[in-house]
Amino acid sequence: MSIYRLDKLFAPASVAVVGASGREGSLGRTVLGNLEAGGFAGPVYAVNPRFADPTQHLARDGVICVPELGAIAPAPELVVVVSPPPTVVEIVTAAGQAGAAAAVLMTEGLGAGEGSIAEAARREARRYGLRLVGPKCMGVITPHARLHASLGARLARPGDLALVSQSGPIAAAIVEWATRRQIGFSGIVALGDQVDVDIADCLDYFAGDEHTRALLMYVDTVADAAKFVSAARAAARVKPIVVIKSGRHAQTAELAATHTGALAAVDAVYDAAFRRSGLLRVLDLDELFAAAETLSRQRPFHGRRLAVMANDHGVGLLAVDRLVDLGGTLAELSEATRSTLAALLPGAASANPVDITGFTDARTNAAVLTALLNDKGTDALLVVNIPTAFSDPVALARSTVDAVAAQRRGRALHKPVFVVWLGQNDEAGRIFDTAGIPHYATEAEALAGFMHLVRYREGQALLMETPDALPRDFVPDTGAAQRIVRRALGEGRAWLDMAEAQDLLAAYDIPAPPAAIACTADAAVAAARPILAAGGTVAVKLLAPQVMQKSDVGGVHLDLASEAAVRQAASELLAFRGTPEVPVEGAAVMVQAMVRRRGARELIAGLADDPTFGPVVVFGRGGTAAELINDKALALPPLDMKLAETLIARTRVVRILGAFRDTAAADEHAIRLVLVKLSQLATDLPEVRELDINPLLADADGVMALDVRVRVAPVERIRSGTRHPRMAIRPYPKAWERTISGRSGRTFFVRPVRPEDEGLFIDFVRRVSEADVRLRFFAPIRDFNHAFMARLVQVDYARAIAFVAIDGDSGEMAGVVRLHADANHERGEYAVLIRSDLKGTGLGWELMHLIIDWARAEGIRVVEGQVLRENTAMLAMCRKLGFSIRPDVTDPSVMIVELPLRSGPDAVSTRPVLDPAASG
Structure with a gap:
């Protein structure tokens, strides 16, 4: 239902609290007290069957007591439910029948899924178009509307940040922190169990909200990936969105049967989804607070060149180190600026970072800052101050604010300034708050905030890129690929055999060396004979549906140079019967010519299956130790050539794809093309759940898939309507x-x-x-x-x-x-x-x-x-x-x-x- 009636949730004309009570410490009394303390201007109704006399009032002025929702005319636009679980469905029905627009379910213990109270409440709400927040939620706060329909300790200050959280306590903690820093919000909602209104709905609402300039999100899990990604991509195109997610080290990929599956841990998939959606991810609350400080006071800007000004050279160097760690760029000052600084700071270094020393007075401080702001080679400025016995931090703060104001006067574009006043001087903090200049406790927090805005702008630029088209002559043989998969599923198999897997690659024009399947040692020798006669060597590999990783059981014999060696290797592998835990029957062997490509890099490329986001493209360093090296990057399909390029760039292995010493550069275009072809395969064949090319050899002559495994399963539709049954991002229709x-x-x-x-x-x-x-x-x-x-x-x-x-x-x-x-x-x-x-x-x-x-x-x-x-x-x-x-x-x-x-x-x-x- 998306934003339907959410305007009434965040800015209602009237509010009813069902389960209201005059008892101190009760949920009902707390909510009523917050509504009163917030200064809500509309009528507030306390609903409880005990209030038989509709003229009775609680001990709070302006609260009208009624025994039931039906007694209120016109119907309240927002209903807050704090009554016991057995009454909730009845209350939701009454609210819907009365014509209420939205309800906040704070009640806990409603269960989940079919047969639960929560599901029954959701069905009743849908009958009447009533929007539900919760259950088990903290509530809603809209400072501009003076609405404090929540269990939080205070009404937040008005501002232009929206906060959407799946955790009530975390939302409350952020509000408390923001209040101390004079940071305000356009709206706050803690969603609880999300039986109706979810994160995607809130993203859609705040993306179009005139009071909201940026969004903060706390996420536990995403239920509807397609809805979430679509809403996030739409919102991120118009406003910065910062997200924090818990459970970063939860692993559900441990039971995956392929290298690509093992590399696609849950959090890595979420990270790929956030990245593809244009969201800025932070890893902890400190970083989230830094993002809130930045976004509340500084709009996104163009450029990434930072000048650093500090009253101590060591602290300036620490800031530069951290900037480089974060991938930032240190500005190179112009000759004119250097000359100005040399005159202002005789004897001090005039290079970036600029050391103004601990003896600098307010006037010199302002002059140096002005010179750096006027430098055309800088895009932003970081000012760091350490308390000394020779300077007045408050006077320096005032001079900093005055210099910034003077430089900005009459200019449409304001060069951003980030300040760190170590020691947390309260008066200096108030000066910066009043001036709207973001300030931080440490240089690390300030640089994190600076890089948030840099990454946001670069993400927006990436969204505007026009990718290279696929070669016009690339037309996959989807018919042949579908027949391969259907045959395996029809036979009840979960894995394609090696011949089928190679045919599948051939259908998508992914190069692989020819291979022969043999069920006897004699057949293996016959297949190897032409290769050996030409002076080559062969590899003999075990093929058994019960064996997921051939190398783990000694199932790969390489560099065999004679028929006798091939016969012995094939005989050993064909005689392999597995282990008592995993017996092997019906084994065969695959015979391949050894591929000799001097300087080839071993890569891994493939598809993994995520229960939430569906197919995921995986790329990284290949080989038998792929999981141990853990050099990988993930992306949600569909991919184009530009997205494939950025996927490769996020790995460490990209450093050795270029030329070095006497080794020519690998063909990165060919690597990108393989990733795009795998993305297309995922689009065409939703039954393919895991595909593992390891190793994928890459050199100056192109790529070669040496080994491939493919797992298939019937499609269970997790996407509604006519869309792709499993992909989070809708592919080309x-x-x-x-x-x-x-x-x-x-x-x-x-x-x-x-x-x-x-x-x-x-x-x-x-x-x-x-x-x-x-x-x-x-x-x-x-x-x-x-x-x-x-x-x-x-x-x-x-x-x-x-x-x-x-x-x-x-x-x-x-x-x-x-x-x-x-x-x-x-x-x-x-x-x-x-x-x-x-x-x-x-x-x-x-x-x-x-x-x-x-x-x-x-x-x-x-x-x-x-x-x-x-x-x-x-x-x-x-x-x-x-x-x-x-x-x-x-x-x-x-x-x-x-x-x-x-x-x-x-x-x-x-x-x-x-x-x-x-x-x-």
Whole structure:
């Protein structure tokens, strides 16, 4: 249900507390006291069957006592439930029947799952559209609305940070810390057991909340990965989000049967999900507090070059060390700045870090700071002060604030300043708080805050990247791959045999040496004979479905140079019967030519299976000790070439992929391509649960998969609707590719937009007239820059779609139509643009039908749009399509068009397409 009625949760007009009591120490009295202390302006109702007289009041002014919710008219918008578990379902039903918008369930002991009180309450709430927070939650705080409907100790200060937590105590601790630091919040919610309102809903709400500039999150677990990732990616595009998660060292990959599975520990998968979603992850509360301090006082900025100014050279060097540890960049000061500093600090070093010494007075302090702020080679400044007997920390704080204010006066862009006043002088802290300058207890905290903003900006830039396209001649043989997997599943097998695994790689054009399967020693010798005759050597490997890791049982014999050696090795392996715990039957052997590639690096690449996020791509250092080395990085599919590049860059093994000594650089493009192909395999074959290429050899000539294991299992759908049954991020919807024709008989290939379509869009807009651009964007646009274009071609298919039409004759882009669903996935806003020279061909009509078909299939109830009143052609088409049309009351030049849709089995259009096979 997403943000449906959440506005009433965070800013209700009235509140009822069910289970209210006058007894000191009770939950009901605590909530009532907090509502009163917070200064909530609306009516507050205390509901308890004991309050038979509706005119009775508790000992608190303004609290109206009633025996039941039905006695309140109009219905309270927010209901807080603190009554015993057996009464909760009845109360939820009454709240829904009365017309309440939201309920906060603070009651504990409601259980979970089918048959529980919590599940019954959820079902009743759904009947009436009542939103539920909890159960077992601390509640909701909205400082701007003076709402303190929680069990927290105090109402937080108003501010522009939102806090979403699955833990009430952690939320309370953050509020207490923030209050002492004069940091405020736009909203706070502790979600408890999340039977309805969850983290994704709150992300959607606060992403659109005008009071919220950044978000803090505490996460235990994610239940609906697809919903969470989609909401997080959408929110992170517009606001910084910092997340902390507990259980970093919990291991559920211990029983994995492949190296890639063992490397995909739970927390590593969460980390990959956070990274892909654009979230900034912190590891502990100290770092979260540092992030809160930074985000509350400093907006994200461009650049990463930091100047360090300290009144002690040693502390300055410590700050530089920590900056380098965090991956930051030390600014190089200009010659002009160095000259200025040399004049201000005679005898002191004028390089970065700048040592102003412990004798510097307030005037010199301000002059040095101003010089660094004016330096064009710096993007931000860290100021560190240590108390000395020769300086006044308060005077230095005031001079710092004055210098910053003077430098910022009249400038649109403010260079950020981070300060550390060691010793925690309270008066200095108040001075910085008043000035809105972030300040920290240590240089490590300050640098962590600085790097949070650097990483956020770089993450945003990465989202705007246009990745390389896959080679146009790469077309996987998905039919052959599906047949391999279905055959194994049909025979009740969980593992592909080696021949099948190699055929699967071949279907996705992943290079592997040829291999022969032998069930006898004679057959093994026959397979090896041509290789030996050519002067090569062979490897003989055990093939047994019961053996997960061949090396663990001596199941690999390498560098065999004679037929006798091959016969002996094959005989030993074929005679292997396993252990009493794991008996082996039906063993065979695989015979492969030894691959000699001087300077080849041993890598690992594959797919792992996560119970929450589905398939995960794994890459790292390969070999038999892959788990011990633990040099790996994970990413959620689907991947493109740019994402594959960043995945590789997060490993240590990337350092030896380049050229060194007499070894040529490995072909990184080929490595990236393997990762993208594995991602595509995960998209096409949800039955593949683990795939392990180890080792994947890489050198200047490309890559070679020497050994591969593949585990398969029937698909258990954990994603709803028409989406991929297991992936957290919706892949490219290939099934919607099709060929259409306009009235002129001209044909167009229509497909969902891809990130690599930026070039197509650039050529397209050049052939759209200024008048048509203005009708589409409501204003003339002359600069179609990279950032603008990236937003058009990078689409989260879970929330939006854009279809591009490609001229069948010229291959040029002819038109585009897009639809963006709201956070509730109930209404979708459309936009369409046709190349000016193709208007009147019927292409716009066909694209509008297509976008309506998509909306129906997605369960969207209303397609709507804004059309300039002068755009008579679009308004005429909307009338023919059945849209209602009305003026926009806020803008007389704009018309609002709306088309209600039906969903269900008959929702998908039966309009014919010229190429049914192309529609997937």
